[in-house]
Amino acid sequence: MYFNPRHLYRADNYEIIHAYWAQTTPWRNGDPNVKPLGSRRQKQCVVLKSGDDIICRYYNTDILTVHPDDSLTIIPHQSMSSKQFAHEVLPHGVMFTYESHLGYFLLLRDAARRDWYAWKAYPIDAGADGVVVRPGENRGCWTPVSGLGTVEVPHVDRRRAKKALAETRYNEFRAFAHAYKKLARDVEDSRPYWQRCNKLYSNYILLDTLEKGPEAWMTLLDKTFNLETLLADIRAQIYNETDVVRMVKHTHFDNLHDVYCANKLARKNG
Numbered sequence: 001m002y003f004n005p006r007h008l009y010r011a012d013n014y015e016i017i018h019a020y021w022a023q024t025t026p027w028r029n030g031d032p033n034v035k036p037l038g039s040r041r042q043k044q045c046v047v048l049k050s051g052d053d054i055i056c057r058y059y060n061t062d063i064l065t066v067h068p069d070d071s072l073t074i075i076p077h078q079s080m081s082s083k084q085f086a087h088e089v090l091p092h093g094v095m096f097t098y099e100s101h102l103g104y105f106l107l108l109r110d111a112a113r114r115d116w117y118a119w120k121a122y123p124i125d126a127g128a129d130g131v132v133v134r135p136g137e138n139r140g141c142w143t144p145v146s147g148l149g150t151v152e153v154p155h156v157d158r159r160r161a162k163k164a165l166a167e168t169r170y171n172e173f174r175a176f177a178h179a180y181k182k183l184a185r186d187v188e189d190s191r192p193y194w195q196r197c198n199k200l201y202s203n204y205i206l207l208d209t210l211e212k213g214p215e216a217w218m219t220l221l222d223k224t225f226n227l228e229t230l231l232a233d234i235r236a237q238i239y240n241e242t243d244v245v246r247m248v249k250h251t252h253f254d255n256l257h258d259v260y261c262a263n264k265l266a267r268k269n270g
Helices: 014-023 080-089 158-167 170-184 205-211 212-221 227-241 256-269
Strands: 035-036 045-050 053-058 061-066 072-074 094-099 105-111 117-123 131-135 140-147 151-156 245-250
Touching: 014 045, 014 053, 053 080, 053 131, 061 080, 072 094, 080 094, 094 256, 105 131, 105 140, 105 212, 117 256, 151 256, 158 170, 158 227, 170 212, 170 227, 205 212, 205 227
Parallel strands: none
Antiparallel strands: 035 045, 045 053, 053 061, 061 072, 072 131, 094 105, 105 117, 131 140, 151 245
């Protein structure tokens, strides 16, 4: 559900959010402990007190809990509105993100860097009840305490990959394919557009086709619209059939760019 983020209140530390809770008037005839977090019209965004802790809740999910020692307990959620809510109420220097093939990541500002990628990314343990962070030595920087996990990312062993590509005649086929496609540009293709623009081959026959030689290669290339896609499919099949891809375990990433690249690798080899 949409809400206006400009009306939310950021929980920079316990003193600030506790003072906000104390001076905010609850809804009429409502629970006196549950108060609006920003606009009174947005009843799905509330702040409440549980013991000494202050909780920022979105609908029925306690997205953020601020403890008296200024430590935070964060429960990530995948929905777009929950992520927007969290990004508006979390203190500066703390975020979380979700990558489709790797899961949730806690993002903490790196004090030693000033560029846009200056966020260290920590995978969040899916079985944990949220992730806990505490303030670091520098303002706006945080240190993880608990709730973190690991992710395994596929990596291609370049030495083994080079050997596997040579043994399967991939390099010969690649040179032949570029030359064949270059000659075919001068010949008008009479096939319908849908045939020319769709992949008319199965990935399961690619390795057998490589072994058969140039005649089979020409038949395959005649069914191919995008040569780079075909070459990528062949490499993927070779990697799946050989001991080329190995899984590397990561406890954190030094910047956001590495997270995006790791998710891309996991998507290709997943």
